[in-house]
Amino acid sequence: MGKVTILDTTTKEPITLMGERAGICWGSDTADPKKNYKRGLDCLESGHGRVLEFVNVEMVLDGYSARVIREWYTHLGGAPTRLQASTRYVNYEHFDYILPPKIAKNEEARKLYEETMQTIAEAAGKLERELDIPREDAALVLPLGMTTKIVDKRNVRNLIDMSNQRLCTRTYWEYRELMHDIMNALSAVSEEWAEIVSKCFVPKCELTGYCPEKKSCGRKPKKMPLEG
Numbered sequence: 001m002g003k004v005t006i007l008d009t010t011t012k013e014p015i016t017l018m019g020e021r022a023g024i025c026w027g028s029d030t031a032d033p034k035k036n037y038k039r040g041l042d043c044l045e046s047g048h049g050r051v052l053e054f055v056n057v058e059m060v061l062d063g064y065s066a067r068v069i070r071e072w073y074t075h076l077g078g079a080p081t082r083l084q085a086s087t088r089y090v091n092y093e094h095f096d097y098i099l100p101p102k103i104a105k106n107e108e109a110r111k112l113y114e115e116t117m118q119t120i121a122e123a124a125g126k127l128e129r130e131l132d133i134p135r136e137d138a139a140l141v142l143p144l145g146m147t148t149k150i151v152d153k154r155n156v157r158n159l160i161d162m163s164n165q166r167l168c169t170r171t172y173w174e175y176r177e178l179m180h181d182i183m184n185a186l187s188a189v190s191e192e193w194a195e196i197v198s199k200c201f202v203p204k205c206e207l208t209g210y211c212p213e214k215k216s217c218g219r220k221p222k223k224m225p226l227e228g
């Protein structure tokens with residue numbers, strides 16, 4: 001099980017902050033937090049996305065696979081940044097790894113999977129300790145299923161856009177779980193976060209009203225081809 005830790009530098013009252021920033025440009029009274037909240041909610045519901053970029057999210061994602069973090073890195077909009085656990089300095093001789101549910105419930109598959117992980121761990125250790133290979137080279141045998149840790153910073157516009165992609169049933173199962181872990185962690189920060197999560201963190205078919213994917217799960221009708 002992975003863990004999401006929301007860091008203190010994350011915006012506590014995101015809707016109020018958005019309304020305050022918008023109010024500055026509209027010549028409004030920004031001294032009243034209630035008015036700021038109302039204005040922020042209006043921006044959110046009207047789709048004035050630029051104000052979302054003032055809302056900061058900084059978190060630690062720990063115990064998710066190197067594979068899901070590789071997919072995480074594809075969300076580039078809004079210039080997010082992150083740090084990832086080093087494979088040059090951290091000792092991975094006893095690395096943890098993700099056990100996919102479909103492998104967990106198939107005894108033969110589980111045995112093969114776990115033996116493979118064990119073999120990789122032994123090889124990494126032997127290369128480094130017995131054959132004098134530097135850790136940065138031995139680390140190349142490490143698997144995508146190995147868990148890793150990142151510190152991540154991005155704005156909420158990027159995170160909402162990510163949720164629209166990654167809550168889709170076509171998404172890799174671990175990424176969907178990660179999205180739900182983030183939604184739960186953010187919702188626990190404040191009522192405003194819970195409101196943003198419930199309003200905006202939805203699969204893309206909820207926004208379009210149809211499914212744009214070739215292989216649809218059937219949650220929404222497929223987009224009809226244009227006639228003529």
Ligand SMILES: Cc1cc2nc3c(=O)[nH]c(=O)nc-3n(C[C@H](O)[C@H](O)[C@H](O)COP(=O)(O)OP(=O)(O)OC[C@H]3O[C@@H](n4cnc5c(N)ncnc54)[C@H](O)[C@@H]3O)c2cc1C
Pocket residue numbers: 074075076077078158161165166168170171172
């Ligand atoms: C089911 C599924 C399968 C996938 N399979 C693969 C795969 O096989 N291989 C692979 O590499 N990736 C794959 N991906 C990842 C996918 O291709 C995208 O890289 C990922 O969804 C992030 O891109 P994004 O546009 O959604 O988000 P972001 O990069 O965060 O962009 C968000 C939005 O910002 C805007 N934006 C971002 N960059 C620019 C820019 N340069 N110029 C103008 N506007 C910009 C656009 O409006 C964009 O929609 C898959 C994703 C899913 C959901």
